[in-house]
Amino acid sequence: QSALTQPPSVSGAPGQRVTISCTGSSSNFGAGWNVHWYQQFPGTAPKLLIFLDSNRPSGVPDRFSGSKSGTSASLAITGLQAEDEADYYCQSFDFSLGGYAFGTGTKVTVL
């Protein structure tokens, strides 16, 4: 059982806003550990999308945003585009596991 739980899939029409939740616990987010988000296209390595809860690396469009509160985090995509169709993973540190943990992953489908 993963320390970080995400919905298996979310979908939206082009231009819409979608959010992906990442549910943690007192041993990760609740303990103050930051969340990071990654985007992965089929057959390629993941790419860092958001770091330290809400920061975007250079080159990541500002339609991607992240937040964290209590034991949960979320990634929002506003103005959804066809090119955003991919898998998304959250990641943090979990002290009960003694290491890093990835979320279960969410597939975003653009209708």
Add this chain to the structure above:
Amino acid sequence: QVQLVQSGAEVKKPGTSVKVSCEASGYIFTNYYVHWVRQAPGQGLEWMAMINPSGGSTTYAQHMQGRVTVTRDTSTSTVYMELRSLRSEDTAVYYCVREREAVIVAPNSGVDYWGQGTLVTVSS
């Protein structure tokens, strides 16, 4: 530019071991944690282990302890991951990845550079 170049695909029999290498370039090797992450076919990402290339200290995922060993060679800026007692469930793409911020900063800053991945297939 930062690069992590991994060794090639491997096919192994159950019960044997595999050792995957990851050669780093474009940055000061001893300044950044390196992690190993794997992804089984059609599955999600799984964190396995990390190493501080400076002193060589390691941290392993609890469920991997005893079967995985990560080492480094500072003379060649290379990190190695050895997985023993292979079983079919270990079939996956294995990635080495670099921590975004230097070791001197607190861990868990995100990982920003990924190797190209090494497919390890375990089959009899």
